[in-house]
Amino acid sequence: MHFDVIVIGAGSMGMAAGYFLSKSGKRTLLIDSFNPPHDKGSHHGDTRIIRHAYGEGEEYVPLALKAQELWNDLENMTGKKLFLQTGVLNVGMEKTDFIQNIISSSKTYSLPLDVLDCNEVNKRWPGITLPNEYIGCFEPTSGVLKCEDCISAYRELAEQHGTSILSHSRVKEISVHDNGVTIKTDHQTLYSDALVVSAGAWSGSLLSMLGLNLPLQPTRKTFAWFDANDNFFHHNDFPAFSFETAQGLYYGFPSIHGSGLKIGRHDGGEKINPDVSIPGFGQLAEDEADLKEFLHHYIPSIQHLKYGKTCMYTLTPDEDFIIDLHPHYSNVAIAAGFSGHGFKFSSAVGKILSELIISGKTEQNISSFSIKRFS
Template sequence: MRTSYDVIIVGAGSMGMSAGYYLARQGVKVLLLDAFDPPHTSGSHHGDTRLLRHAYTGAPVYTELALRSDQLWRELEQVSGEPLVIRSGVLNLGPAKAPGLEAKLQRAADYKLAVEALDAAAMESRWPGLQLPDSYIGVYEKEAGYVRSEACVRAFRQQAAAHSADMLPFTPVTRLESVSQGVAVHTLDKGTYTAKHVVLSLGAWFGVLQDTIRLPIRAVRKAVAWFEAEEPMFDVERFPGFTIGGGDGGYYGFPSSCGSGVKIGRHDGGQAWLPGEAFEPFGHYAEDEQDVRRALEMFMPRAAGRVLRGAVCKYEMTPDEHFIIDRHPDNERIVLAGGFSGHGFKFASAIGEMISDLVTKGSTGFDVTPFALSRFR
């Protein structure tokens, strides 16, 4: 195996594996390193599914990235032959006049996206499984849905390999060093590799390379659960993906598919975690089930049956919950991609392409100003 590459990617999860594919298919010599064997359960991409939406709040670049990501997910489906996108629609729920819902409607108007604004009665009529306060409204995106996250990472890995990218799983990186050829990447037990450029996309594991870069990223343990629901009322053929915002917290979820049950998670809260600490399984904390069950009992009581399955993953939170996509402040050969704050996976295809452009072209067609590391300084 060679030891010198054009690009080494440290952290081959959602963003790293995507970047590896988009680089490799251009003929770039790529090495992907990961401490585990992607797709795996030690990062942020497992748990089967991630919502895919277009009418996004925050900087306009989010909607632009969501639309580009959707195109690229379709392309990945075609080249891999793997079904990756489920067009279930997504229903965003919350109190009338909630700033987030109003912002979604405005963004949809700005980008001419097909959305519907619905009151509580209309939503309960269309989706009888809902039980909503009269004050709630919904923003429904018919063309939205969800992606199969682990299948996406697996497809990126297979396609990167097909374009001659090298992959070393179970290869923790211990440090980086500037050398005349570019950057040397030292691993725990598989030697040292050099590259002209390095991409760091370690997710919740950025803390293991604090000698290289200290980022304002806080890792958080998050729990999700699948609940037995009345079928076929909540089946994917009849019920959409959803988000729920309000004073009781922020939630997101997915319809039942082939009897999987309704999946639901809570976006806020969670337990702080540091690399090296124990990562407790689902059910270790009472709130793992209680928090999400409470939301179902309130808004979808006929989906609040017994827990069929639970899982835990990691969020990698920045202080403002926006991403970090930038160059290392002291070494322009190192590109940083992290802090995806629990809402990054839907963009993974476009962000992988963006990273590829930053490495090969030195720039990208997207406005990356909102993702600059300097905003925290």
């Protein structure tokens, strides 16, 4: 069976790419080892933060703003509520790169940002207790994406435009040749003119079939929900947040429809093989203790764990993304190594991948995400 484009990995980036490719008229097939949205990769857990003034570097801001525009478009096209404008509170020491990048990028791109001292933060959100040396940077126009609903919405549109989805199917072999691409799965052989690889934690092993050995490290991560008083922590009144602390970098979400406060730690984690069973939440002693230690210091009224989950990050050494064409095959586009902060961008990344396949170039500046930096 022959397609114009095959996309391996139909999670956040791949599903969006499938929509944009099929919308452009390309006969597109998405292949996934599971049935997206699912809980076997990096896109589950109900919610993801979208920040605009970006602590990881100003080069991300245009991509974040484009992604927000496309998420708004997706809401309008599907009639689904995908984005909650809770605002995002970024907390840390004033002189750190993270906080300074947020402040400088807000100025460069004229983004609304309230810079607050610890007393102003504690007064505005009584559930939070900041020490004197911390400040808060509040982005009122940022907020929360409902991640699995986002993927379902893109899937709905992609299928409406003729995209085929082959779920529960694992790719065993990939070869690129003069006439296109050949892909062998568990049960069949498929052909296409072009290929997109966006397979999350499995990207490294798939790309090795194409002669690329990229420094991609799958990592086990945990997050959990805690009982929370909606008088203080309801999403209408309490923001999503990111805290850079002496203990580590943590993030969290308000209580949405009574879900409780959701907390996770961004740094740390255990190296894993995604094909080997990953320990569930609570199987490692530090899973709960680490999150409770953060809460004890900064949100002390939250104590009782409801439940936790695990997911995977795929880390690059610099924790920046890989979005590029294959260095030897102009008909192969790659999106990988999103290092735990990629979901918010997946609408824009999907569009970029479609542009790379269709024309070999994109409107967005992706020079920071080049494969060449690892050569």
